[in-house]
Amino acid sequence: MNFRERIYFLTRQIPPGKVATYGQLARLAGKPGAARAVGACMRVNPDAPTTPCHRVVAADGSLHGFFGKHRLLDRKQALLQTEGVVVCGDRVDLKQYLWENDV
C-alpha cells in the first residue's frame, strides 16, 4: 500500500461534519512531515467523491487548493456546511470540526 493509498484511505475515514489537516493525515500515514505529500496525493485524487478532499484542510483550518483555480470552493464549501462544517470564508473551526480520529 503506497502512501497515496493510505492517504486516500485515511481521508475516506474522515466522518462527515469533520475535517482533517494534511499534517494529520500525513501523521496517520506514518509520515508526520509528509503534509505536502498528502496534498500531492489529493492533487492526483482519482476518486474525488470517494476521497473527500474537501474535508482536508490546512493546519490553520484554511481550505487549500481545490478552490484555487477551479474556484468551485463555493460548491465544496456548501457541501461541507451541509455536512455540518461551518466554513468561515475560506476557513473552518478546527477546534470544532477537527477530526480527532478517536475511532
Place this chain on the structure above:
DNA sequence: AGTATGACACGAC
C-alpha cells in the same frame, strides 16, 4: 537517477 514542482507545516520577525 536527478532535478523541479507542489492542495503544507513550523519557526521567527
Place this chain on the structure above:
DNA sequence: AGTCGTGCCATAC
C-alpha cells in the same frame, strides 16, 4: 496576530 522564509516528503518529467 499576521506575514515571510525554510524544511520535509512524494510525484512527475
